[in-house]
Amino acid sequence: MPELPAPTQEQAAHFDYLEGLRGYNYTVHVKGILDAYERATAAGGSAPATMDEAGAIIAPSHLYRFAAATQHQAQKMGWAAARRSLEDHTSRLAEVLDRMPAEPRGRLVLDPALELPEYYTERDSEGLDDIHLVPGGYWGDPLVGPVYERGGALYRMAWRTGYTGSPPGALVAFAKGAPPGDYRRILDLGCSFGGLTMALREAYPDAEEVAGIDISAAALRWAHLTAEERGLAIAFEQRDATATGYPDGSFDLITGFLLLHELSAEVLDAVMAEAYRLLRPGGHMRFLDMPPYAALPPERAFLQSFDCEGNGEAFWDEFLSRDFKAVLGDCGFVNVSDGPLDYNELSYWGTAALLRTGEFRLENRWVNAADKPAA
Amino acid sequence: MSSPPDHASEAAAGPAPGYHAFEDPVHDRLLGVVLALGAEVWNLRERLGLLESALARQGIEVSALIEELALDPERAPSMTADRDAFLARFLRAISAD
Ligand SMILES: C[S@@+](CC[C@H](N)C(=O)[O-])C[C@H]1O[C@@H](n2cnc3c(N)ncnc32)[C@H](O)[C@@H]1O
Numbered sequence: 001m002p003e004l005p006a007p008t009q010e011q012a013a014h015f016d017y018l019e020g021l022r023g024y025n026y027t028v029h030v031k032g033i034l035d036a037y038e039r040a041t042a043a044g045g046s047a048p049a050t051m052d053e054a055g056a057i058i059a060p061s062h063l064y065r066f067a068a069a070t071q072h073q074a075q076k077m078g079w080a081a082a083r084r085s086l087e088d089h090t091s092r093l094a095e096v097l098d099r100m101p102a103e104p105r106g107r108l109v110l111d112p113a114l115e116l117p118e119y120y121t122e123r124d125s126e127g128l129d130d131i132h133l134v135p136g137g138y139w140g141d142p143l144v145g146p147v148y149e150r151g152g153a154l155y156r157m158a159w160r161t162g163y164t165g166s167p168p169g170a171l172v173a174f175a176k177g178a179p180p181g182d183y184r185r186i187l188d189l190g191c192s193f194g195g196l197t198m199a200l201r202e203a204y205p206d207a208e209e210v211a212g213i214d215i216s217a218a219a220l221r222w223a224h225l226t227a228e229e230r231g232l233a234i235a236f237e238q239r240d241a242t243a244t245g246y247p248d249g250s251f252d253l254i255t256g257f258l259l260l261h262e263l264s265a266e267v268l269d270a271v272m273a274e275a276y277r278l279l280r281p282g283g284h285m286r287f288l289d290m291p292p293y294a295a296l297p298p299e300r301a302f303l304q305s306f307d308c309e310g311n312g313e314a315f316w317d318e319f320l321s322r323d324f325k326a327v328l329g330d331c332g333f334v335n336v337s338d339g340p341l342d343y344n345e346l347s348y349w350g351t352a353a354l355l356r357t358g359e360f361r362l363e364n365r366w367v368n369a370a371d372k373p374a375a
Numbered sequence: 376m377s378s379p380p381d382h383a384s385e386a387a388a389g390p391a392p393g394y395h396a397f398e399d400p401v402h403d404r405l406l407g408v409v410l411a412l413g414a415e416v417w418n419l420r421e422r423l424g425l426l427e428s429a430l431a432r433q434g435i436e437v438s439a440l441i442e443e444l445a446l447d448p449e450r451a452p453s454m455t456a457d458r459d460a461f462l463a464r465f466l467r468a469i470s471a472d
Pocket of ligand 1: 117189219242
């Protein structure tokens with residue numbers, strides 16, 4: 001990725017503080033909540049069977065309130081700090097964003113006529129376009145690429161490593177985890193900054209085409225600049241995953257990383273129908289996202305549900321409560337499966353904002369996979 | 376998760392409180408202030424530590440001198456006066472009426 005302006009000492013100290021604050025919140029507070037829950041249920045006879053029952057025990061506690069409020073505040077502080085560290089360099093960054101590679105290996109295709117869907121642009125009560133509390137969401141801030149590079153890395157507890165530099169291992173493992181096959185044309189849905197798209201290019205160096213689509217022009221621009229700097233031939237195109245405009249059967253493999261939980265059930269159904277249309281018969285589809293609530297013990301499912309209200313994830317609950325395998329079956333997919341990604345990533349904190357205790361948990365990276373029936 | 380907002384305290388906290396973990400959104404805001412203060416304090420501590428290291432690199436060892444000055448009886452009265460002035464400023468919101 002293009003180099004970011006170095007933060008000042010004060011900004012670096014602020015990032016370190018926020019990482020430390022959140023690390024403490026997870027390893028002491030969240031861990032403490034789970035320990036207290038265990039003690040309470042061990043003493044109380046019958047253990048809660050549902051996340052609501054578990055929540056009724058956890059939610060009133062002071063520790064939970066403090067942990068939740070701290071996470072929420074730290075999240076907002078983190079994005080603001082990331083944005084502020086770039087603001088003094090706006091004109092230089094604008095130049096960087098405008099400087100398109102002279103001899104690109106891939107391409108960037110933007111569609112200024114594309115209409116952004118309402119769920120994507122509407123503002124919440126705090127005046128934020130809310131996806132995980134990022135001001136301007138994924139589309140409203142031309143600096144969204146640099147902001148994620150720094151703020152996203154901070155979220156992953158690795159601001160010094162950077163966002164694109166942080167966990168590519170799991171993404172390559174996920175990309176390579178597709179069943180053996182001849183994947184000549186590959187499409188990554190909702191690719192944002194191209195983290196998974198680049199991993200796909202690395203996993204399938206001989207593929208004829210690796211494409212990433214998203215509706216955010218600013219995100220695609222950053223993805224393109226990053227991929228070109230790495231010498232990776234990728235087509236980044238601004239298209240809506242519900243109606244891409246590609247011909248039927250265009251792709252052998254379709255993927256997505258952290259896309260499913262960003263969509264309402266209605267939009268998700270439309271994306272799945274479109275993916276079915278785009279796959280050639282016998283093609284494979286796989287997504288990496290959050291484990292559904294049903295796959296977690298009730299107290300962990302409750303902590304995971306914090307993101308919906310506390311981390312600005314409007315469709316989180318809807319998606320994670322749903323039987324997504326049944327949805328895929330209804331679309332006509334076969335060999336529908338789900339389960340944790342078998343990849344040991346010890347430094348990984350987990351993606352849900354409050355379901356983090358510092359210990360490695362396999363189920364944090366969850367794979368949904370399916371095939372289109374062979375003709 | 377938390378109970379429905381109490382409109383009196385909502386008004387006190389300003390418009391549109393958004394998410395709050397405590398019943399009273401004012402508590403979330405106060406925690407926000409404390410956490411922001413923590414960030415400032417950490418920055419100052421780090422910067423002071425760096426200042427001492429920077430001076431040491433220039434051949435100026437101040438760390439031992441700082442320890443000495445802290446216990447210097449001659450400086451004690453002015454340090455006490457500074458501290459009292461600081462506390463008066465700091466606690467004015469409580470002691471004002
Ligand atoms: C959490 S991000 C995905 C992260 C990304 N895959 C990565 O590897 O870093 C969700 C993305 O979905 C995109 N998105 C939302 N609705 C979409 C739609 N209808 N079509 C295409 N992309 C969409 C957003 O712009 C955003 O970039």
